Amino acid sequence: MTSFVHGIALLGFEDFALAQGLDPRATLAEIGLPCDAKDGVISGVQFNTLLELCARRSANPLFGLQLGLQQGAQALGNLWYAIQNAGSVGEALQVLIQYFHVHSNGAQLQLECHGGYARLMYEVTDGEAHSVRQTVELAIGISAHLMQGLLQHAWQPHSLQLRHSPVAEPSAYCRLLGITPHFNNSVNAWVFDERLLNIPLSTADQRLRQLVREHLDELARITLQELPSYVQKLLRTWLPHGQVCIEQVAAHMQLSPRSLQRYLRAQNTSFQALLDDTRQALATRYLRESSLSLTQLAGLLGYADLSTFSRAFKRWNGISPQQWKHHQQSSPAAVSRAVPDRHGE
Template structure:
């Protein structure tokens, strides 16, 4: 299965790349990514290759680490709401692990406890990604920033384990992280006192945490193939409350309208086609089952006026909504044909 990374992982990429002497648009294009890649979902292999290319072109072996430290926890996108509003640091890390696959399904986070110490482990699981040094260090930079946000001055890690060898002088790592990593380790992990997991988060909001988890659960269930059906579900819910546009749906999905249209085209449909299909189905249902006036129905389907709805209905069905409803009423009140008598035996 091809892995993906949510485009929010490129948060701040343009400014950071420019500061490193790179042309961000040209670098994205070289990897095969569009300029608006941050607004969609991108291949995990491409994301990994982008970081490796940037490190080489900028002659900065710590590109990934510095980029992660600059992004901070904001690069986690919607997950941050569930994380920050958990009851404790341990609860925040559990939320991070539970929903990390929404952010990236080509890597894994684990929390282990060993004799008074805890380890937050990170592993790239996408077998198609080759050198993953930059991706790993970016993740460790982001997670260090997250732990500092959660714990403030109490964040005093006992160690940083990295599976790869040192890409720069160890002192450079220490200046950036406050600690010298142990390279060529069997795992990638932050090591810290287990007691820190019990530290409560004073700003926790249980209701906001529940809402964030509900939204993440919804996103986790959506695959590209399921996206058209999910968009139609939103349309059925939102249309009775007013007009619905692609910008509203895209905002709910944390995508740009352009990216949403691109994904729908990949499934041989479009936002307008889904909107038409949904309106057509709802119009037939309301006309059959309700006594609403056509003007009220037009409003429920998000049309500005009755004439616009009538034109759309005639385009779908070849007749006006008034005639369609009369035909339906005639069919429902027509007397049933008498049953044919059973055939007698032949003589």
């Protein structure tokens, strides 16, 4: 399964990377992410690769953990508001678990209680991610900040279990987290007194809690709706540089073309439909705002020749690009009368 992560997961990345001696924009570009990736959705594999690359380039094996501690629970986006307005610590964690897939669908959280102890477990479920130590430690940093925010001084974990071996001296972990992890375990988990789950949260607001839960329910239904707009964003960026095909877009997102088409079908669209709509919008914009020749415009939109572009334009608008431009120049208001309603075709 190919996973996605909301771009909010890159909260504070640029400043932190700079402090680690990295060029954040160049690093993002190296793995195929735009500098404004925080505003969209990125593949889980790319996010994981980014953290691993930064840890290696900065010679800081604790890059992910430190970034997570710096980001704090704000990196969870809308989830943080729902967590803050839960009635108790236990309810807050249940909200986090229930809606975590809205933030990232390539990992999962679980909470289990046994023998007076609770375990908050984190697992990367995306099988395409090969090394996940940095991603796991980022999550550990965020969750440590989260639990401290909820419990203040009452947060005294019994232990921290990590599946991987240490990437730095155990004492370095202790300085950052206040506890030395137990490495090479079967799970990644915070272990703490089960009674902490019953502590009420003084910040709880019943009305706000309901509104945020309704919003998260909506997000859970529309997460993939962001994908078509993201694909169109790539198309608008790349079309002026030549022809764009689904294989290029899928490779950029580290998806197979078949998977990308499947996700788009789930949103009642297709790559070709998005390409068509993007070309139509760009064509009218260029015709209205520039003095490019039609041949130049056809090339900018990725068409092999002018005749192919002209046929597409007439299919969209019912008139040729030459006629459209003539109407635009003579009477801008006439364009709306000359161009038929696409939905009425």
